Amino acid sequence: MSGGVRHLYVHLPFCGHRCGYCDFVTVVGRRGQHERYVDALLTELELESGLLAPHLETVFLGGGTPTFTEPAALRRVLRRMPRADEVTVEANPETVTPALARMLRDEDVTRVSLGAQSFQPNLLAVLERHAGPEDVRRAFYHLRDAGFDNTSLDLIYGIPGQSAADLDADINEALTLAPEHLSCYELEAKRGTRFAHAHGAELARQGEAMEGYFEAVVGRLTAAGYRWYETANFCRAAEATGGRDLRSRHNLAYWLGRDYLGIGIGAVSTVAALRWRNTPRLTAYLAALAGGARPPREIEELSAEIRGRERVMLGLRLDEPFPVNGEEHLLDANALERLSQLGLVTRAGNELALSARGRVLGGGVTADLLA
Amino acid sequence: MEQDRIRNFSIIAHIDHGKSTLADRILELTDTVSGREMREQVLDSMELERERGITIKAQAVRVAWKGHQLNLIDTPGHVDFTYEVSRSLQACEGAVLVVDAAQGVEAQTVANAYLAIENDLELLPVVNKIDLPQADAEGAAHELAALIGGEAREVVRISAKTGQGVEAVLDAVIERVPPPSGAADAPPRALIFDSSYDQYRGVVAFVRVVDGSFRQGERLLAMAEGTRFEAEELGFLSPTMRATGTLEAGEVGYVITGLKDVSRLRVGDTLTSLERPAAEGLPGYKDVKPMVFAGLFPTDSDDYPDVRDALEKLKLNDAALLYEPESSQALGFGFRCGFLGLLHMEIVRERLEREFDLDLLVTAPNVAYRVLTKDGREVEVHNPAEMPSEIERVDEPYIRASIIVPKEYVGPVMELCNERRGRFDHMEYLSEQRAVLIYELPLAEVVVDFYDQLKSRTRGYASFDYDIVGFREGDLVRLDVLIAGEPVDALSLILHRASAYGRGRALVDKLREEIPRQLFDVPVQAAIGSRVVARETIKAKRKDVLAKCYGGDITRKRKLLERQKAGKRRMKQVGAVEVPQEAFLAVLNLDASK
Numbered sequence A: 001m002s003g004g005v006r007h008l009y010v011h012l013p014f015c016g017h018r019c020g021y022c023d024f025v026t027v028v029g030r031r032g033q034h035e036r037y038v039d040a041l042l043t044e045l046e047l048e049s050g051l052l053a054p055h056l057e058t059v060f061l062g063g064g065t066p067t068f069t070e071p072a073a074l075r076r077v078l079r080r081m082p083r084a085d086e087v088t089v090e091a092n093p094e095t096v097t098p099a100l101a102r103m104l105r106d107e108d109v110t111r112v113s114l115g116a117q118s119f120q121p122n123l124l125a126v127l128e129r130h131a132g133p134e135d136v137r138r139a140f141y142h143l144r145d146a147g148f149d150n151t152s153l154d155l156i157y158g159i160p161g162q163s164a165a166d167l168d169a170d171i172n173e174a175l176t177l178a179p180e181h182l183s184c185y186e187l188e189a190k191r192g193t194r195f196a197h198a199h200g201a202e203l204a205r206q207g208e209a210m211e212g213y214f215e216a217v218v219g220r221l222t223a224a225g226y227r228w229y230e231t232a233n234f235c236r237a238a239e240a241t242g243g244r245d246l247r248s249r250h251n252l253a254y255w256l257g258r259d260y261l262g263i264g265i266g267a268v269s270t271v272a273a274l275r276w277r278n279t280p281r282l283t284a285y286l287a288a289l290a291g292g293a294r295p296p297r298e299i300e301e302l303s304a305e306i307r308g309r310e311r312v313m314l315g316l317r318l319d320e321p322f323p324v325n326g327e328e329h330l331l332d333a334n335a336l337e338r339l340s341q342l343g344l345v346t347r348a349g350n351e352l353a354l355s356a357r358g359r360v361l362g363g364g365v366t367a368d369l370l371a
Numbered sequence B: 001m002e003q004d005r006i007r008n009f010s011i012i013a014h015i016d017h018g019k020s021t022l023a024d025r026i027l028e029l030t031d032t033v034s035g036r037e038m039r040e041q042v043l044d045s046m047e048l049e050r051e052r053g054i055t056i057k058a059q060a061v062r063v064a065w066k067g068h069q070l071n072l073i074d075t076p077g078h079v080d081f082t083y084e085v086s087r088s089l090q091a092c093e094g095a096v097l098v099v100d101a102a103q104g105v106e107a108q109t110v111a112n113a114y115l116a117i118e119n120d121l122e123l124l125p126v127v128n129k130i131d132l133p134q135a136d137a138e139g140a141a142h143e144l145a146a147l148i149g150g151e152a153r154e155v156v157r158i159s160a161k162t163g164q165g166v167e168a169v170l171d172a173v174i175e176r177v178p179p180p181s182g183a184a185d186a187p188p189r190a191l192i193f194d195s196s197y198d199q200y201r202g203v204v205a206f207v208r209v210v211d212g213s214f215r216q217g218e219r220l221l222a223m224a225e226g227t228r229f230e231a232e233e234l235g236f237l238s239p240t241m242r243a244t245g246t247l248e249a250g251e252v253g254y255v256i257t258g259l260k261d262v263s264r265l266r267v268g269d270t271l272t273s274l275e276r277p278a279a280e281g282l283p284g285y286k287d288v289k290p291m292v293f294a295g296l297f298p299t300d301s302d303d304y305p306d307v308r309d310a311l312e313k314l315k316l317n318d319a320a321l322l323y324e325p326e327s328s329q330a331l332g333f334g335f336r337c338g339f340l341g342l343l344h345m346e347i348v349r350e351r352l353e354r355e356f357d358l359d360l361l362v363t364a365p366n367v368a369y370r371v372l373t374k375d376g377r378e379v380e381v382h383n384p385a386e387m388p389s390e391i392e393r394v395d396e397p398y399i400r401a402s403i404i405v406p407k408e409y410v411g412p413v414m415e416l417c418n419e420r421r422g423r424f425d426h427m428e429y430l431s432e433q434r435a436v437l438i439y440e441l442p443l444a445e446v447v448v449d450f451y452d453q454l455k456s457r458t459r460g461y462a463s464f465d466y467d468i469v470g471f472r473e474g475d476l477v478r479l480d481v482l483i484a485g486e487p488v489d490a491l492s493l494i495l496h497r498a499s500a501y502g503r504g505r506a507l508v509d510k511l512r513e514e515i516p517r518q519l520f521d522v523p524v525q526a527a528i529g530s531r532v533v534a535r536e537t538i539k540a541k542r543k544d545v546l547a548k549c550y551g552g553d554i555t556r557k558r559k560l561l562e563r564q565k566a567g568k569r570r571m572k573q574v575g576a577v578e579v580p581q582e583a584f585l586a587v588l589n590l591d592a593s594k
Helices: A031-051 A071-080 A098-106 A121-126 A133-145 A164-177 A194-210 A213-223 A249-255 A282-290 A304-315 A333-341 A356-360 A362-369 B019-029 B047-052 B079-090 B107-118 B137-148 B166-176 B301-317 B342-354 B407-419 B443-447 B450-457 B497-514 B554-570 B581-588
Strands: A007-012 A056-063 A084-091 A111-117 A151-157 A181-186 A226-230 A233-236 A261-263 A268-271 A274-278 A297-301 A345-348 A351-354 B006-013 B060-065 B068-074 B094-100 B122-128 B189-198 B202-211 B213-215 B219-222 B227-230 B233-237 B241-243 B246-248 B252-256 B270-273 B292-298 B322-328 B332-339 B360-362 B369-373 B378-381 B391-406 B423-429 B434-442 B463-474 B476-483 B493-496 B522-528 B531-538 B572-574 B577-579
Touching: A007 A031, A007 A071, A007 A249, A031 A071, A031 A261, A031 A268, A031 A282, A056 A249, A071 A098, A084 A249, A098 A133, A111 A133, A111 A181, A133 A151, A133 A164, A151 A164, A151 A213, A164 A213, A181 A213, A213 A226, A213 A356, A226 A249, A249 A304, A268 B554, A304 A362, A304 B554, A333 A345, A333 A362, A351 A356, A351 A362, A356 A362, A362 B554, B006 B019, B006 B107, B006 B166, B019 B060, B019 B068, B019 B094, B019 B122, B019 B166, B060 B166, B060 B233, B060 B252, B068 B166, B079 B107, B079 B189, B094 B107, B094 B137, B094 B166, B107 B122, B107 B137, B107 B391, B107 B463, B122 B137, B122 B166, B189 B301, B202 B246, B233 B246, B292 B301, B292 B322, B292 B342, B301 B322, B301 B332, B301 B342, B332 B342, B342 B360, B391 B407, B391 B443, B407 B423, B407 B434, B407 B450, B434 B443, B434 B463, B443 B450, B476 B497, B493 B497, B497 B522, B497 B531, B497 B581, B577 B581
Parallel strands: A007 A056, A007 A261, A056 A084, A084 A111, A111 A151, A151 A181, B006 B068, B006 B094, B094 B122
Antiparallel strands: A181 A233, A226 A233, A261 A268, A268 A274, A274 A297, A345 A351, B060 B068, B189 B202, B189 B270, B202 B252, B213 B246, B219 B227, B219 B270, B233 B241, B233 B252, B292 B332, B292 B360, B322 B332, B369 B378, B369 B391, B391 B434, B391 B463, B423 B434, B476 B493, B476 B522, B522 B531, B572 B577
16 A cells, blocks of 8 residues: 655765764764665665556655765665655765765756865865865766766854855856856754764854854855845755746755654654654664664654744744744734734734745744744 | 849940850859750850841840849840930940950940940950950050040959859949949839740740839830830740749839730830839830841842731831831832841841841841921932932931051042041040041941941941941032933932032942843933933944754744843833843942842
């Protein structure tokens, strides 16, 4: 029996090394285990296939560094994926060779998200990234040469030591490559990471100086013809691309509150009133699936109320107005009134929209707006 | 007993100079308390008193010594109870003035010695703790002689701890303290010098009979308050209650009244017989009014009824305590309480927390102001938020402060007093090393942080005492704090015009630190009327977003927002601004107690 989930996330946790700021579920090295992991992954996919719709809209291979996975193993994963309109693979610049780019293309990957982060060697060093600026550019051209016409670059700003001029330079470099899509994240020194330990104090000191970086990024990219379609995501505007919608369809599914299935260690699925997270432990995951059983999971029940609140939280990240659809109980009417007066939110009929400034303050605005 | 065989006296001493230990030795020596019954410091019965080493409520114990009846009247040990001390002293003819041989004369000794002299008491100077290795009995004796006049060699040297010299003290009491000299056959008059509340027997008055005698069952009248009641029982303490049926001229004892309200029988009032009334009461009755006010708020607003009940109970035994409901924008519902002074406030607060297990927030104290409005009304203001806007003049309470310091700290103390609008009265040297400075200061300048400052600027050496000398006009203004244009009632202050700018600046700076940045610019102002004296702007946040949010992050991000929202709910809304309670607390200089 087929379910209705149309979005599939596949976690490939392996990395060449772990960057200091990373708090994702990653596994360093372990080349010998890649094949076994893929076996387990495909077993899990098999077990959950009943949840998936006959035709998927999106598949997203994230990591870790999916392209660090042994090419044969990666190819095996791609081959076994259900067909989908959009298939994205995350890649690190140093892993992208012409051969890999071709392989991805051959296996019907439609979109690659390249973790550039920065073009400044000193800042890349702070981030503990192994690729240099040249690697980023080279990787990008390999993808272009292989025929990818939907490539995304990840940039990080707010790196310790990053001046406003450095940020400008990074944006210039990125714009020179003219990617279809850009994701720009402010660096967080997440608690417990090595990075927080080493740079937390420095980041706190620079906090005020870097406060304007977010607005600067938005300003530069929108001026360059990108659509700021989600808090941290930009794509070339449809006018410039002959009407192509270059938003990440997979991520849009999250922001629109759709159901999704996630497989692999640490992967999260949300289906109807349940959310579950697979064990982040590789051995436990492998052991369970080797025996044909589902991996250990943390399960969270989601009431209609919670899913409603999440829809508000996620929906307000987008540039399109949020359709309230009668769920007024999700909103704090007083806060709405107050925020409207401040020009941060507009309510027009069914639709709730944040102003540009409202979006820059989206976290606080949303916390306020939620009932 | 014949009056010439009665001696009524009290012991005056600075905290920890050994008053209670001396009292204990006296009880022991006179066989009033057997060794088995003896416990340290019998007279300080309340747990809190024992811990703080001070006596809050005076009591009187009768002992027998060499054919005489000696009544030892214990005085409250602190400035806030000056009036009670003075009533206790009025009940005596003499006082034993105790000074620690290692510490010498302290400010409280000076203040109480002056009180005793004002009450025409015979003073018996005693140096205590001569057994201590660091004792300087000679030095202390010289200081005492300098303080009260007389010769150092007349000072009795004792160790209350070991009992050495205590007999000599009792002998001196008989020899030097004059006997009472009331009119034994006149209509009865007795001075109420203390009262307490017993939950079974009602109000118990501690009295000194001046004239005539009182009998059990007699109908009595408290002359100033006009309260009538029956003397259910008469007797004395030894140290427990011993009923005698009568109290005669010159004697000290208790009267059980059956009254349920301690405020109907005030210290300083005169008891007389309803049948054989005296023509007039004894002199010196004063209705003591609280001078220091502060807001008491439960940390948890659900505790409000408990705080009310606890205050009601405390009030039963503490006529000077005033309270009325107060509601504050910042702190919710609580009570505006009036106290005699800072120690009284501390004691009430500690009793509420300790005996009633309440968690309280106490606002920075202010004093009572007497205000004459432009339209000729006179009002007493206990809360800055109630200060009328059209003011003709404002009077504030002043104190006379005695501060004793080693001479090298005279400069810093003068500096502090001058900063606090003090007026120098005079200075005396108690010895070559130590001086006593007498200053007049507005009480308002003393209630906040004065004592701590004094201690820190003199490395803890200063000792300080004061009494209220009256109300005087001050150039006082009300300083309001406005957040985003909205006045915040809880933060209004009354202060001297000269310090308005500095305080306004400090308040505004503190608020700017404490109020988190909002989604919009927030001006914070301090203003006198419409004139802004300080202003700061809390700049709006430039960004406030959760950087990434994908399928794996949703639960965590949702919880983050929910926490943020819950945090907002705990904040106080001033207009559109969310102000954390902590900001108010920091500004009010409150200390939240555990």
